[in-house]
Amino acid sequence: MPITYEQAKAEVEQIISSNKLVLFTASWCPDCVYVKEVLTKHDVLDKFFVWELANYEKGSDDFKTYCKVWFEQACGQQNIPLLFTDGVYFGTEHQIRSWEKNDKIEKNINKFFH
Template sequence: MSTEIITSAEAKHEIDKIVSENKFVLFTATWCPDCVYVKKILEEHNILEKFYVWELSRYEKGTSNFKTYTSAWFAKAEGQQNIPLLFIDGLYFGTEHQIKSWEAAGKLQEQFEKLGLF
């Protein structure tokens, strides 16, 4: 656990850099059931390794850095207030709701192919 307090500007710069430099980005936390679900689906399709995974659980809930990073994430995701957050080609793509809708429709493989994950 880091004890250095990050500023909002530093967090925003870091998040912008991660999203712009990686084709696929997943902002996640180990304690989040929806995040666990998305990681499980990506693992089952052998594509999790294609994602830059940023794990919020390195910070304790309620700490300054936790709050600063979640604010930066949600701002980058156009005001979204839940995790996980998926970014593709530098743009906010969605949360677990997108993955669940594809799964319910039996279109996971097809949609992952369209995104260039295979």
């Protein structure tokens, strides 16, 4: 039975509200790989609920499409990676790249845990 948009939205919202840190990602996405590498380098990736689009148990085409629609509505963009902290959209790889460029990565990553 195909999944509805409302079911996909409820599932994604449940993931976000049930986890302090969430990373929506895909293994084929270069920006996602970059974010996971940075978070691994700083030994914090294991603190995130990592939602891998390709491996998600409800990873049907309908579910993936609906999630992108919800991401667009909730965050203003449907491209991954997307980071959430304490149930609030935080940013994408652009935020992480900015921190690295300005040598503020360590300081800002530590804010996730305080």
